[in-house]
Amino acid sequence: MSLLSPYNLLFAQEDKVDLSLRLLPEYYYKEVVPGKNTTLFMEVRNNGNTIINDIRLSADKPEEWVVEIIPDSISYLSAGSSQTVDITIVPGSNIPNGEYTVTLLAEASETRMATSTTLRVKSDSSFWIWIGMGVAVLVAAGFLIIFLRFGRQ
Numbered sequence: 001m002s003l004l005s006p007y008n009l010l011f012a013q014e015d016k017v018d019l020s021l022r023l024l025p026e027y028y029y030k031e032v033v034p035g036k037n038t039t040l041f042m043e044v045r046n047n048g049n050t051i052i053n054d055i056r057l058s059a060d061k062p063e064e065w066v067v068e069i070i071p072d073s074i075s076y077l078s079a080g081s082s083q084t085v086d087i088t089i090v091p092g093s094n095i096p097n098g099e100y101t102v103t104l105l106a107e108a109s110e111t112r113m114a115t116s117t118t119l120r121v122k123s124d125s126s127f128w129i130w131i132g133m134g135v136a137v138l139v140a141a142g143f144l145i146i147f148l149r150f151g152r153q
Contacts, residue, residue, distance in 0.1 A: 018048035019055070019077075021106055021115040024084065031120045035093035040117070044074060044106055045082035052077050052108050057085060060103040064092030067102060095121050 024041040055074040059067040068088045103116040
């Protein structure tokens, strides 16, 4: 029987390299606060039928942002397996409100994959709300004192 028989050709499999990245849970818009840590989780999955070696993880991020991926590399993923990584994102403390995109990359000698998420920066304004409410209470108390003192004359 020859190695190139029709039976062998029909059932021969080529090595299939298929790497996927998926944020857990799937974030479409995640709110972040300037200067504060936000942690996301990403699943790196080998959907192919061959081992993928030396996967390096990185991020393309806006200026003044810090993105830390732990672990930042995966030595290998066997066929059908996956690994979850932690992603800590810290927007710069002077970042204005708005929507920003962070792209996450996985590179190996066999393949390259990317995914992205949109993060909405929302300032932590609760401090200023309390300051504003305090000023409003002081102004109202001042008017009340003036009215009680001079209003009946």
